[in-house]
Amino acid sequence: MPTRDLIVVGASAGGVEALRAFVAGVPADLDAAIAVVLHLPAGGTSALAGILGRSGPLPTVTASDGMALRRGRVHVAPPDHHLLVVDGSARLSHGPTEHGHRPAVDALFRSAAASHGAGVIGVVLSGALDDGTAGMLAIAGRGGLTVVQDPDDALYDGMPTSVLRHLTVDHVVPSAKMGALLRDCVGLQVDTRHEPSGLVRRETAIAATNGGVHADGVTPLGRPSNFSCPDCDGNLIELDGTSKCFRCHVGHAWTAEALLVAQGATLERVLWTALRTLEEKAGLVRRMRGDASARGAELLVRRFPRTEEEAAHAADVLRHHLLSGTFTRPADVEEESAT
Template identity: 55%
Template sequence: MHRDLVVVGASAGGVEALQTLVSRLPAGLPAAVVVVLHMPAGGSSALPTILGRCGKLPVSSVVDGTPVEHGHVYVAPPNHHTVVQDGVLRLSRGPTENGHRPAVNVLFRSAALARGSEVIGVVLSGALDDGTAGMVSIKNRGGLALVQSPEDALYPGMPDSVLRHVDADHVVPASEMGGLVARCVGKGPDAQAGTPASELLRMEVEVSRDDAGAGSGDIPQHGTMTTLTCPDCAGSLVALPNESGQYRCLVGHGWTPDALLDAYNGGLERALWMALRTLEEKTSLARRMASSSRRSGRELVAVRYDDQEEEALAAAAVLRKFLLNPELREDAGA
């Protein structure tokens, strides 16, 4: 066996790092390279064209059933997970991971399950902790972990997170990553390096596939129910027993701790803006009711409406100051 499947994950700031990596891969690389860059769900991606202009390898967008061939770079398209399965690349509309589709973790886990120690995982620039759970799976199965130096990344969150959870084999700047990949491919992995695929890994890969939610019914059996809820569907989250602290809801949406916190922060901010809108509407209505009461000669009723208006105005002023002042929000942990 030889290491001949390279899976690459990137997010914020990742286009530049990907361009640098691909530009340094040699023609005829004896391995296939599969890339996931987190991107918006709508529209098309220009990434295959961008990367195709950078280096010597042909680059194409993944279509369902694409054979995994050496000397080629494959890019996951928007709004579809890319899954390694039976020697080909499959596309899936399975549950999002950390709010993303395609997701780095989905590609990495499926590669670890399908190819074990033949896989080389690469994590480049990105925010939060995307890619960590997938890299844990790659390492557990005997694959190699290559990480962009956090100080070299435009967004060091993803590299930092991987390094906190995984004993990386190499940590280098993007300018050295292509040459490093070329040196690592083709070498025979240590047959004793990996462990058999766990039932947890099999379940998570099945959940990400397109075959009618396969495996989602098994989620509670692999973890512990929590009082936390999924930001995507408001379903209960199950804490899974893996090194990176993954959570899944009962329909399969996956969340890592940092991404879950970030999603909760976003939900809190939306709720606060909604509360501010409600206070503004209350102010407007109280003012109208006070004016109407005075026209009808009901001064005592009008005064009560005046008090409600002042109360709503004061609360709205405090809330608006909090929402528009980043320093106050950071001090409050929002």
Template identity: 50%
Template structure:
């Protein structure tokens, strides 16, 4: 006989997350009365071995999430590739909603969904990872009266995600990953659950977008001010969800400022590499035409091609300096 969970624990991890998740799941007590949902940033294509990896540690059963599956106490559910892992009416919802920071599954999407549906009966956990994924969702969990926990940055292989969460708010627990699970469960058992704060209109809208409700994206432009920035995913205008912190486009793609800055840096780098390739081809073509003109005795034309080749060589050198040592 299955038992519905008394509480919900949602966990997010990225780079270095497999090791952190092994420690966290291994530390969960056997008599766990909560359900645990886990998002690790995954490649969009191909199977995930995360459930089988975590199944080997600890005593709590672990399964890959299935759409529509009812949540059961004492079980861990892992996200699957190319789907947001969400909750609705005590069941799992796998959504193909817009990406967040280029990811699907997204950590913030899970955290936001749990906070909206479960209010103060949620505990959010941010583990090892780069950038600031999880911070926005953990903020919503805290606003709804849920517990917040972060892996001690000194214990994380990649401390950026824990550090960003700690910089944004006061969290309830900061511990090594192997100690977080048991400590969190103990707090869930003994705490007094307060009346949840109302769900903000913005959080409700974003939760609907994460769930794939396409008509909800039209509300973005009416509820969020224009940012003057462009979405790297679709090229559409971005609107401000949180000033200088988070953005969404009309399609629904979500970006934090830190992730957006990195993506734009990568776009510039890709453009520079493309420019370097084209300039090198132009220099090689000018060299060939210079040689051909010399063979025909066309010295003035050969000199023109030589000058063009020198110009292209100079441009290529400038681009290499911009790209750094890897282009040498």
């Protein structure tokens, strides 16, 4: 019978510290492959493999497309590519972002669930928002083992707490103690009779695409939500059978929390643009009033002050709102120390 031989790990904000503690506690003779996604900026290169390789006993590599996932080795997702599991090998794709990220934790977890079923152990570490929850649900749905970092041990407890809110997990432990736990969990025989759901299969296929997804491939997955995608402004479909997850017609995926944060960021950008426009309008009116006064056009001179006053007042209101902290968002999930 198949055994538990694949560990997938997801982290975001605060994830470098959690991953270092995690790999430091993993035994050198671990009889399982490890695949890691840390949310990273799209540009540049990542030093995460080197950081983790120096932190624990297992050799650590940056995954490449088609690389075999070897037991006793840590495979790290590179920036701007989803890391997926297909038939025991790593698959890299430039598929649609999920929650604004590529690589994305959920994409890795879903693909592992679809490919390895109950042979997967899912691990969620420190991070903001609710990334990883949908992927852990997919793993649990196929009988896989679910492990979450103790929220009190995480620098950012959003991701672990979200999983605990939606799923009864198998183990909740500090990251430094996971290695000893996993040593006793890998190698056990598992039942692979649970088939992945159609939604998990389809979302895994979407993540594997290297380009846009036709609307016909997303629309059957749910119902229109009346929300717009922050990435492309397309209509979002609310997916059936998930905990408030959405996809647009080209495949961008969002959880409700991630969508809310992205909408706030979009609104903030729009308001800063409006503030600049109002300030420029007030400045232009002042110049036009000066020109009119120099020409002796007193009628225009009397009209301009009201327009200038209205623009300046609106700008003051917007500036006060923007500087009030209303748009304070959760911690940025891009880990600069891993790049």
